[in-house]
Amino acid sequence: MQYTITEAQLGQRPQVELPNPKILEHLGEEGMRKVVSDHYDLLKQSNIRGLFPPSEKGFEMAKQHSSDFFIQICGGTRHFDKNRGAPRMVGRHAPFKITKEARRIWLESYIMVLSGLDMSDELKESFWKYLDIFSIWMVNSVDEA
Numbered sequence: 001m002q003y004t005i006t007e008a009q010l011g012q013r014p015q016v017e018l019p020n021p022k023i024l025e026h027l028g029e030e031g032m033r034k035v036v037s038d039h040y041d042l043l044k045q046s047n048i049r050g051l052f053p054p055s056e057k058g059f060e061m062a063k064q065h066s067s068d069f070f071i072q073i074c075g076g077t078r079h080f081d082k083n084r085g086a087p088r089m090v091g092r093h094a095p096f097k098i099t100k101e102a103r104r105i106w107l108e109s110y111i112m113v114l115s116g117l118d119m120s121d122e123l124k125e126s127f128w129k130y131l132d133i134f135s136i137w138m139v140n141s142v143d144e145a
Contacts, residue, residue: 001121003111003128008100008136016133020126021075026119029071035113036067042109048102073130090137097141107135 006014024032040063043052053059068079069087080087110131114124 001115001124001128003107003114004132005104005107006132006136008103008139010100010139010142012136012139014133014136016130016137019074019130020123023119023123023127024071024074024076026123027117029067029076032071032074032076033063033067035117036070037063038113039109040066042112043106046105046109048105051096051098051102074127089134090140093138094140098138099141099143100139101143103135103139107131 043049053062065084068083072078072080
C-alpha cells in the first residue's frame with residue numbers, strides 16, 4: 001500500500017471522512033489500543049517527543065485518550081466523549097506547537113505501525129486517509145527556518 005502525505009497549509013480544514021468501522025471490527029478495542037500505543041512509543045523516541053507528557057503516567061494517559069478517540073471515530077464505544085467530553089481536537093491541540101514537520105513525523109510513525117499490521121490494504125487505506133486529512137487540521141504553527 002502507498003502512504004501519501006497530503007501537503008498541509010496552516011489553517012486549512014479539508015473535508016475528512018471517518019474511517020471504515022470494519023477497522024475496529026478487525027482490530028477490536030484492544031488491537032486499536034495496541035496500534036495507538038505502538039505509535040506513541042515511536043513518537044516518544046522522535047524529534048516531537050516534547051509535544052507529549054514527560055512523565056510515564058502522563059504519557060500512558062495520553063495513549064488512553066488517543067485510543068479512546070480512535071475507537072470512537074471508528075464506530076466503537078464513545079469512551080472519549082464519556083471521559084473527556086466532545087473531542088474538539090483543534091482546540092485541544094491549540095496549546096501545542098504543531099508544525100508541518102511535526103505532522104510529518106506523526107504520520108510517518110503511523111506508517112511504520114500500519115505497515116506491520118495484519119489488516120487488508122483496503123482497511124489500512126481507509127484509516128490512513130483519515131489520519132492524513134484529519135492531521136492537517138491540527139497544524140497550528142509555521143516551521144522555523
